[in-house]
Amino acid sequence: MNCAWSTLVTAASILAVLTILHLFFFPFGPSMDYFGVPVNISTSVGLPNNVTQITIPVIDLDNQYLPNAVAYRGAHWKPEIGHWLSLCDSSLMEVDIVEKIGGKSCTNNCSYQGVCNYELGQCQCFHGYAGEACAIKMNLNCNYPALPEFPYGRWVVSICPAHCDTTRAMCFCGEGTKYPKRPVAEACGFKINLPYEPGAPKLTDWTKADLDNIFTTNHSKQGWCNVDPPQAYASKVKFKEECDCKYDGLWGLFCEVPVESVCLNQCSGHGFCRGGFCQCDSDWYGSDCSTPSISSSVLEWPQWLRPAQVTMPSDTQVSGSVPGFRAVVKRRRPLIYVYDLPPEFNSLLLEGRHFKFECVNRIYDDKNATVWTDQLYGAQIAIYESLLASSHRTLNGEEADYFFVPVLDSCIITRADDAPHLSMQDHKGLRSSLTLEYYRRAFDHISSQYTYWNHSSGRDHIWVLTRTLVNWFVDCSVILCIYYNAIYM
Numbered sequence: 001m002n003c004a005w006s007t008l009v010t011a012a013s014i015l016a017v018l019t020i021l022h023l024f025f026f027p028f029g030p031s032m033d034y035f036g037v038p039v040n041i042s043t044s045v046g047l048p049n050n051v052t053q054i055t056i057p058v059i060d061l062d063n064q065y066l067p068n069a070v071a072y073r074g075a076h077w078k079p080e081i082g083h084w085l086s087l088c089d090s091s092l093m094e095v096d097i098v099e100k101i102g103g104k105s106c107t108n109n110c111s112y113q114g115v116c117n118y119e120l121g122q123c124q125c126f127h128g129y130a131g132e133a134c135a136i137k138m139n140l141n142c143n144y145p146a147l148p149e150f151p152y153g154r155w156v157v158s159i160c161p162a163h164c165d166t167t168r169a170m171c172f173c174g175e176g177t178k179y180p181k182r183p184v185a186e187a188c189g190f191k192i193n194l195p196y197e198p199g200a201p202k203l204t205d206w207t208k209a210d211l212d213n214i215f216t217t218n219h220s221k222q223g224w225c226n227v228d229p230p231q232a233y234a235s236k237v238k239f240k241e242e243c244d245c246k247y248d249g250l251w252g253l254f255c256e257v258p259v260e261s262v263c264l265n266q267c268s269g270h271g272f273c274r275g276g277f278c279q280c281d282s283d284w285y286g287s288d289c290s291t292p293s294i295s296s297s298v299l300e301w302p303q304w305l306r307p308a309q310v311t312m313p314s315d316t317q318v319s320g321s322v323p324g325f326r327a328v329v330k331r332r333r334p335l336i337y338v339y340d341l342p343p344e345f346n347s348l349l350l351e352g353r354h355f356k357f358e359c360v361n362r363i364y365d366d367k368n369a370t371v372w373t374d375q376l377y378g379a380q381i382a383i384y385e386s387l388l389a390s391s392h393r394t395l396n397g398e399e400a401d402y403f404f405v406p407v408l409d410s411c412i413i414t415r416a417d418d419a420p421h422l423s424m425q426d427h428k429g430l431r432s433s434l435t436l437e438y439y440r441r442a443f444d445h446i447s448s449q450y451t452y453w454n455h456s457s458g459r460d461h462i463w464v465l466t467r468t469l470v471n472w473f474v475d476c477s478v479i480l481c482i483y484y485n486a487i488y489m
């Protein structure tokens, strides 16, 4: 190793993500010359007090490797992904890296209600399913318990006077209507009282289902749940504006057109996007189905795993099952390991969205063409997706220089209190407190299930936090280690 990794880790992890952020916001923009001022390449390294400071020798890197590189604190880097750590010439040389291909199968194939993580042999269950083999169907109510004065419970985004899909806490027309799968989201199903004076806001009466507009089968004016789209388009029937198509995966005035939902990397061509959660083909796994298992075809492996020299364990035939095998691949450092966290931290938050625009950077229209949203929170997904697809990703944490912890806190923030099961009651109604709880759980998960955190006390772990949290985190010593390595948005 030509340089001390540990000294560069903190600076470089920030630079790495700055690079990605930069590419995200200015893909064809000006070159990234934030640090264009000449700097002193000598760098002193933090050492115990009784040791004299050492100085990294000055190397003329510009001439040696990278003309026009940008220097920052002695580390040269270029504004392209793949030149994060140019000071270390290992980023320029290909080295043999051992990649781990998982083969631990899951109990009962996760009952076909989840995706098997073949590295751990653990199921990741779809929204509304739980248990080791995803065999337990959950009962996620749309409504809070009924009260005498509130027959549908107190207000929450998921409040539903029609059929509640209790695997997702989402509201649909249901049995007995002509279009049982048409959404009746939030105010759509309730009586709206006209403003008491011109200009005043309309008031939704959360205690009365809107029988006239939604459920009626009166032939002269069919309700929302019974109207045929062609007939409605032809006669230009208008429904109240609250009945728009809020859930992802549906388009058209009557939500009659199925479209792509937003999934991480749209499941990488190895799965089906079910409302935000990638349902991977049986040989693939990961939140975006980009991780091959031992039974997926080597020809379909992602580019960054090829060409690979695969060593099969010799006892395959004997035991009939292998926990995985190793593939030696020529890679360039730095390498980043992206945790495949339990889906509660990412895929489930996408699958259960009540508004399609929530926390994503895009949706798909009726031709499945991409419609970009302009909200900054979508950047979190963009970073996660680019790391999952990056040529610097490794499947072997032992080889990794960095670790990425994909907690989609922007989805938690926008979804807090969307449904009774996302209640912030235990968090005094504070979104940041609920989000902190997710971070704590993610921290507990990786520090107990993996050895990588303890190796470095998390110094090489990268987190992406949304801006709203920052003030909260500053005072919180429990999570201070996360704070140091976080990127704020």
Ligand SMILES: *[C@@H]1O[C@H](CO)[C@@H](O)[C@H](O)[C@H]1NC(C)=O
Pocket (backbone or CB within 6 Å): 040, 042, 055
């Ligand atoms: C650069 O580093 C050298 C050696 O540590 C030091 O003597 C010099 O003052 C530094 N120059 C600047 C501009 O910091």
Ligand SMILES: *[C@@H]1O[C@H](CO)[C@@H](O)[C@H](O)[C@H]1NC(C)=O
Pocket (backbone or CB within 6 Å): 048, 050, 051
């Ligand atoms: C520096 O201090 C540490 C502990 O304070 C001690 O273990 C180490 O031997 C010391 N090193 C030198 C060179 O004195």
Ligand SMILES: *[C@@H]1O[C@H](CO)[C@@H](O)[C@H](O)[C@H]1NC(C)=O
Pocket (backbone or CB within 6 Å): 108, 109, 282
């Ligand atoms: C799991 O799925 C595989 C492939 O689809 C199949 O061969 C196997 O029989 C299934 N196992 C169980 C227990 O259903």
Ligand SMILES: *[C@@H]1O[C@H](CO)[C@@H](O)[C@H](O)[C@H]1NC(C)=O
Pocket (backbone or CB within 6 Å): 218, 219, 220, 221
């Ligand atoms: C059907 O709707 C029309 C127009 O709104 C109304 O006059 C009629 O009374 C309704 N019929 C029934 C059976 O509700």
Ligand SMILES: *[C@@H]1O[C@H](CO)[C@@H](O)[C@H](O)[C@H]1NC(C)=O
Pocket (backbone or CB within 6 Å): 258, 259, 260, 261, 366, 367, 368
């Ligand atoms: C868009 O994608 C959805 C879901 O994959 C599919 O059902 C639909 O037919 C597609 N529409 C078009 C126009 O390709």
Ligand SMILES: *[C@@H]1O[C@H](CO)[C@@H](O)[C@H](O)[C@H]1NC(C)=O
Pocket (backbone or CB within 6 Å): 447, 448, 449, 450, 451, 454
């Ligand atoms: C990491 O350290 C913590 C605290 O010392 C310990 O509780 C945990 O079990 C360790 N994790 C692993 C995977 O060994």
